[in-house]
């Protein structure tokens with residue numbers, strides 16, 4: 001699986017992680033799916049209601065609001081993003097939530113390492129996508 005996004009959106013993700021640090025930033029990814037490729041066309045940062053340095057939670061009402069707004073524009077909800085202070089691997093908590101949203105892209109952004117990775121759960125196992133910034 002490949003995940004494509006523009007330099008503008010990848011810069012926005014890194015900036016969001018930097019701004020929120022040390023609290024984890026989080027939000028929603030919208031775009032389109034073409035076979036084995038996903039293209040991210042919108043990044044919508046949302047509040048981390050836990051204000052935690054180790055995990056995140058999105059306000060379900062805020063999520064619903066952006067879902068209606070962006071899907072109304074013809075975009076599809078394709079995933080979530082959140083930031084980690086360092087390592088870009090999913091945590092145990094992340095994996096637990098990821099299993100509730102199989103096939104959905106989970107993007108992890110590291111502000112300190114300036115890295116972006118994307119994962120999803122396929123058949124109960126972790127699959128890392130190739131992130132292409134163009």
Ligand SMILES: [Zn+2]
Pocket residue numbers: 054055082083084090091094108
């Ligand atoms: Zn995490």
